[in-house]
Amino acid sequence: VNTDPKRAILEILVDTGPQSRASLAEMLGLSRAALSGLSRDLIETGMLREAEVAYDPNKLGRPSILLELDPGHGYFIGVSIEQQNCPAVLADMHGEIIAEAILPTSSTPPILADIIARGVDDLIRGSGIGREKLRGLSVTLSGFVDHARRICLQSAILGWQGVEFAAMVEERTGFPTSLENNANAAAVGEKLFGRGRDSADFSVVTFGAGIGCAHYIGGQLFRGHAGGAGELAHCTIELDGAPCRCGKRGCLDTIASHHAVIGAAREARLNAESVQEIEALAQIGDASAIRILHRAGSALGLAISHVIQLMNPERVVVASVEGMMGDLFRTVTRQSLDAHVLRSLSAVTEIRFDDVNQNFWARGAAAIAAHRYLTEDKTSDASAEGELSVGKSSA
Numbered sequence: 281v282n283t284d285p286k287r288a289i290l291e292i293l294v295d296t297g298p299q300s301r302a303s304l305a306e307m308l309g310l311s312r313a314a315l316s317g318l319s320r321d322l323i324e325t326g327m328l329r330e331a332e333v334a335y336d337p338n339k340l341g342r343p344s345i346l347l348e349l350d351p352g353h354g355y356f357i358g359v360s361i362e363q364q365n366c367p368a369v370l371a372d373m374h375g376e377i378i379a380e381a382i383l384p385t386s387s388t389p390p391i392l393a394d395i396i397a398r399g400v401d402d403l404i405r406g407s408g409i410g411r412e413k414l415r416g417l418s419v420t421l422s423g424f425v426d427h428a429r430r431i432c433l434q435s436a437i438l439g440w441q442g443v444e445f446a447a448m449v450e451e452r453t454g455f456p457t458s459l460e461n462n463a464n465a466a467a468v469g470e471k472l473f474g475r476g477r478d479s480a481d482f483s484v485v486t487f488g489a490g491i492g493c494a495h496y497i498g499g500q501l502f503r504g505h506a507g508g509a510g511e512l513a514h515c516t517i518e519l520d521g522a523p524c525r526c527g528k529r530g531c532l533d534t535i536a537s538h539h540a541v542i543g544a545a546r547e548a549r550l551n552a553e554s555v556q557e558i559e560a561l562a563q564i565g566d567a568s569a570i571r572i573l574h575r576a577g578s579a580l581g582l583a584i585s586h587v588i589q590l591m592n593p594e595r596v597v598v599a600s601v602e603g604m605m606g607d608l609f610r611t612v613t614r615q616s617l618d619a620h621v622l623r624s625l626s627a628v629t630e631i632r633f634d635d636v637n638q639n640f641w642a643r644g645a646a647a648i649a650a651h652r653y654l655t656e657d658k659t660s661d662a663s664a665e666g667e668l669s670v671g672k673s674s675a
């Protein structure tokens with residue numbers, strides 16, 4: 281637990297959601313009086329508020345008042361760089377989206393940074409939120425990211441190598457900017473703003489233009505030694521398989537990704553331009569469509585079974601953008617997963633398939649900015665007196 285008690289309170293609320301003063305005091309080993317004083321300060325500075333009353337009908341006595349992060353204390357911007365465009369959102373402390381926009385994209389970093397800076401300005405203006413209430417910005421992309429140095433080490437989709445993109449955006453917007461892999465952002469979004477709050481160990485598999493994967497272990501996002509944890513898309517699923525854009529052969533990406541499925545349909549001369557259309561053909565019994573979805577779902581299920589056996593998560597959330605994964609694809613994935621995972625593990629792993637909308641990754645990006653603001657040490661502006669250093673902008 282953090283030695284700064286105010287920060288420790290915030291960290292608990294970020295991780296577990298609203299809590300009563302009594303339970304916070306117990307978790308931190310503080311007296312009720314000490315906790316009351318600290319929470320009073322945090323309420324006065326606008327970090328916390330008293331939330332709904334938890335009333336337990338089985339217990340007599342006064343219902344307890346819960347403390348939660350004040351959603352209006354700060355706002356965050358998340359931008360997700362995708363193949364066709366860049367969805368952007370402005371969200372509050374609770375992950376509620378206040379404003380959203382779809383920005384154009386570019387694979388040239390300085391041009392894209394200009395686009396994002398202009399888009400962020402418009403987004404803030406349109407939201408009616410004062411610029412001084414913005415606490416941070418985060419950009420996410422599909423690829424290998426050094427989070428600490430804020431560099432995109434490699435992105436096959438964007439064709440980037442060693443791009444210091446966060447600095448470019450920060451320079452143009454004036455907001456503290458972080459850079460993160462989009463699957464990691466999805467996992468932080470699930471933990472902070474989603475339904476992952478109650479779980480310390482879970483994995484997220486994302487299915488959109490690419491396949492992503494990220495893990496929470498012991499309540500922390502697990503990035504791995506060099507930020508490469510969760511590179512599921514480029515795990516070899518077929519020995520000596522088709523060449524992959526990463527330079528290897530037979531990666532999951534070459535069999536189960538959106539572009540692989542579309543490519544297989546084109547090769548089979550199917551009259552289908554999207555996974556949805558391939559699903560529709562499978563529904564009416566088209567043998568090629570069924571075969572393609574079978575192959576993709578079998579590979580994805582096999583890969584997820586490996587995730588379960590390597591990580592032993594409490595839950596796996598398979599998040600796919602609406603329309604990207606239809607009934608057959610999902611059913612085959614589930615069957616393949618069940619067939620390949622050890623019984624003893626499948627019995628204790630919850631598998632959830634979620635349909636997500638287009639701003640899922642942008643919301644995850646906003647969660648990254650919020651998480652950084654709420655929990656990470658800010659060495660540049662941490663004051664020597666041990667005062668609460670969150671809430672100050674380095675800009």
Ligand SMILES: [Zn+2]
Pocket residue numbers: 513514515524525526527528529531533
């Ligand atoms: Zn690959």
